[in-house]
Amino acid sequence: MELDRIAVIVRPRTSWEAVDLGFAMARSWFVPLWLLWLALALPVYLLSALFFADQPSWAILIVWWCKPVYEPLLLFWLSRALFADRIGARTLIRQAFSVIRPQLIANLTWRRFNPNRSFNMPVTVLEKLKGKARKKRIAVLSRGQQASTWLTIVGLVFELILQLSFIFLIIVMLPEELRWLDLDGFLFNPGPLEQWLQHLGDLLAMSLIAPFYVAAGFSLYLTRRTDLEAWDIEIAFRRLIGRKHGGRQTRRVGLSGRAIILLLCGTLLSAGYTSDLQAAAMEAAEAKTVIDQVLADEAFGQRKQVTYWKYIGAKDEAPGAPEDLPWLVKWILEVLEGFTQGFAAFGKALLLIVAGVLLTWLLYKAWANREYLVIRQPPTARQRQRPARLFGLPLDAGSLPADIAGECRSLLQQGDVRGGLSLLYRGVLMALLEHDRLEIPDSATEGECIERVRAVCPEDQSAYFVRLTGLWIGAAYGHQAPDERQVSGLCGEWERLFGRVTDGAE
Amino acid sequence: MDEETNGTDQTAGGLSQEIQDQVQGLEREVQRAVIGQIRVIREVIVGLLAAGHVLVEGVPGLGKTLLVRALAAAVGGHFSRVQFTPDLMPSDISGHVMFDMKRDAFRVRKGPVFCNFLLADEINRAPAKTQSALLEVMQEQQVTIEGNSYPLQLPFLVLATQNPIEQEGTYPLPQAQLDRFLLKVFIDYPAQEEEQALVQHVTNGAVGDQLDISQVQTLLQPDQVLNLQRAAAGLRVDEQIVAYAVRIVRTARDWSGVEVGPGPRGSISLLRAARAHALLAGNNFVTPDDVKGVATAVLRHRMKLATDLEIEGYRPDDVLADILVNVDAPRV
Structure with a gap:
């Protein structure tokens, strides 16, 4: 290392000055660092997108998780550039594997959430230390510095801000006429288009933050070494x-x-x-x-004589020194000290217990309300809400006979036309709820039910439902006795249209 | 609560063919002159059949005057139009007594309110005194001039308009006066196809910008309209339907974010409009769909939203949509 070729002024700095220096480095070499990050992250993203085309969230999660794969190369390039040694693309490609590979598993697993990642990275990548030596070295370097943790937190926040800004930018810049995207869709119920656009924003945000994060961590490392090893x-x-x-x-x-x-x-x-x-x-x-x-050597130090007054008389006895106290007071003091220590230990234990209980409770609540935590559910997985009663009619399978058409005919023969009509109406609703994925809220009127049935069911079924509903509302709200022949005709059609459906249901 | 049907006009199974023809013909005739705006036409006819008054909100040039004139022409009634201005006096609407020099006696000069269909254009531009004079006429259906009462000729429908964009120099109608209108109808810009058909229809052989209602035939006489109003008032209403209408109004009253909700007059108006809607649909009984179909037009002007909702850009229609989704439909 030729320190005299270093591109920055080496002097003792505070942590924040070091971060600032890192940002200045990232700004001056932004384009190569950014391209380098993208060159590694983009293939990972494309591969993930290929494998998880149906689940875009996984694709971006993998890209995010693999950040420790892309960053070492940035650090390596930066460390060489700092000493006026610009590495070419070929050299970089040749050395890429040897730079990224060491301790990659650890970096991607238990070290992934280490808030000092950028600060510790030079120890692994540049000093190539591992095991106890690495731990010892990091302990020495990170003594008394918390800036790297704050750097991670601030970087995370800025990344989030950039991601949200990207979404807002898209929404704001879309003309009203082309408003096929909205903020609610983006944030709470994104469709495939929104998700891929979000990924674009996420990738951009990560790529913009990464050079600054790596450079600032490296600068903190350099500053700490300057401090320890007097580079200046x-x-x-x-x-x-x-x-x-x-x-x-x-x-x-x-x-x-x-x-x-x-x-x-x-x-x-x-x-x-x-x-x-x-x-x-x-x-x-x-x-x-x-x-x-x-x-x-004489060249070092100066000798000078200083004169001052110093009391050399007898010392006053300190009042109430413990050794002079009566045994009772000593005992009380000891007990009190024991109590305070005990209290501290008790408080600590209590705090841990409370934290444990709170965590357990939160996990329990999260598990109990897990269906609310899932914003998006594929249509196949969504549980349909099936009302127990609709329009005052019980809809449970137990309340319906096995042979609805036959039962309807027997009711008609007994002169209970309204009963037969009610049975048919219930049967149709039951069949549609079961097999046509019909969802009918409590507030839906008969007309709205018809609209929903028309949207979901085949034409013959919906035409049947329209006729049946017409008879039903006439009987229910108009108090008109339904025409027996019409009800009988509907009975006849029932088997053809819904007979198989209900058989299958049972 | 079952009400008896009007025996003269209705059959046991449904509306008489005559009533159905009249109602459907009326809608069809108005549509001859007013291209598009099917919902608006329907709501105005609901107002007519329910013997209520309609407040129309929309920007100028959407065919409000044409709509009222076409309706008047289809019914064969007398049409008047009053442009409300800040200097309009109550007597300019209701009429006044003047001294006739020739006959050496006082003579009553009846105002434009003596008609079957009155278009009160930009009602919020006149001061409160003039507005209240008109609203009194709407409620009482008679005019008092110099102590003498003069009944209006029925049917009497006031179609008042408001411009939502120019609010300077206006006198917004107070909530109590808005409550007198049965329906508040939003008239919006027509769709592309409708506007194209309208432009072609209006400009075809027309000189100047006169409103053309020549194609509208007089289908009904005022007496027949009164019969239709009686038929609507006599439609069967099941107890569940009344409960549904009251439930909607009460929910709107207690809804979070509603500062002032509709009163019992809102429930009454909702049921009146639902009857007219059912008549227009060709039923001789009211269904939940009739109630839901008119609920927004009946209730939107009877609700005052809390300030925070207004600041957030919510309109009564948005709140009503939420309410209608949350009120259970009748369960027989």
Whole structure:
């Protein structure tokens, strides 16, 4: 790693400055980073769309889940570009597999929801550490920094905003005359077109955020290493050396100065991130001796004499020191301390129990109301609401005889024309509800039922239903006795139109 | 609650052929002059058969005047039109007493309200005093001039119009006065085919922009209209139907987001209009479809929505659609 070729100014930064630097890097190299992300994500999306053509939600979920597959290559390219080493497409393709593959399973499973993903990625991808070494290294690097978590949260929020903005943009830009999409459809009941448009928006949002996310995480990593390994000092020394060599000036450099340069440059001038680390680790054992030698040199430090007053008399005895308290008070204090500790432990346990109960309750409620959580259901899966009574007539199968037409005829022979008509009407409704997927709300009038039947049923069945309904409403609301011959005729037609249907139902 | 049928006009099985011919013929004759707007024509005829008045809301140039004139021509009644303006006085509508110099006596000059069909154009442009004078005439069906009452010739139908887009300088009708109208009808722009047919029909051989009602034949006389109104009033109404109408009105009254709902007059009007609708459909009894078919036109002007709903752009029609979906239809 040639630190003097680095494209950014290396200096100690706060975490937020580091994030800002990352964003600046992403802006300046946005197009290559964006194209790189798309080059990896698009094939994944197309494959998912091919396999899950019927379930578009799965396709986009897979693309989203595989984010750790696309990001390492961005980081790799960025790390080389930062040191003025622009990698060509061919080289990148050759190295892609070796960059993405390490620890991919872990990245896609238990590390997928790690909020520090972008910050930890350089340790895996650039330092190529794994196992305990990786864990130890991450523990050192991430000490005292939470910015990477916030970076993930903010990135997630902005991604959502961009996705929604894309939907709103489509809705707003559609002319009124072409308003074949609406916001409700998009958000709550999307059809296939809305879903594919949403995917387009999701892909765009992810691709726009990814370069910034990766670059900001990398910048946080660089800043942390600058802080830990004093890269800024190293660069300053290198400039110093360069100036000295350039001017051909020979100046006596003391032992200590040489030692410093040798130490730091030897540590950091290695070729890669990993070798730096190893070098630093090897020198650590000898560091104390060298540091003492360095500090012993006159060039370091200044000696000055400071005079001040210091009380050297007898110390006052601290009132109420525990050792001087009576045993009873000591005992009470101990008990109280035990209580407070106990209370803290009890509070902690109580909190955990309450959280557990709350979580269980939420899971139970979610399970109990799972049908409300599903916004879209395919028509085949939707459970039809079948009313128990319609127009005052019971519709359960038990209330209907097996041979409706025969029963109707016998009622007609007994002179109960209205009873026969009622039986036929119920039978038809039952048959239509069972077999023609007819859904009739409680508020539907007879006329609306006819419209629904006409929309769903074959012409002969709907014509039959119209005639039957006409007779039925005449009897029900007009108090007109139905014509026996007409009812008898309807009985005759019943078997032809609905006989098989009800047989099948039973 | 079963009501007895009108024995003179109806048979046991259904409406007499004569009544059916008259009602259907009336609709057909009006459609000769007014191309399209089938729903509006139907609702106006419902108003006529139910002996109620109709408030029509629509932008200018949609055929409101033509509709009333065609209706008047088909019924053979007398037609008047009053353009309401801010300076219109009550006496300009009802009439006044003037001194006749020749006869040396006071003479009553009857106003345009003495007619069978009155088109009150842009009723909300006149001040409240003039509006209330007309609405009193609508309710009482008689005019009082200088202490003398003069009954109007029946049938008497007022078709008042409002323009929904120009609200400056208008006097919106108060809720109590809106309640006097049986129906509020929205007249909208015609569909492409209807407008094309209308333009072709109106411009064919026409000079200027006079309204052409020459094709409308006088099918009924005012007395026959009164008979039809009596026939509608005598249609059989099952108890379930009354309960259904009352249920709709009461639900609208208690519906969330409705500040002021329809009163009992709304229930009465709904049933009156449903009877007329049933007559128009050729039935001698009222069905739930008749009630539901006129519910929106009868109730939309009797409801005042809460401010938050109005701000969100909801109209009474939207709320009524929700209400009708949520009120159970009669179950026999």
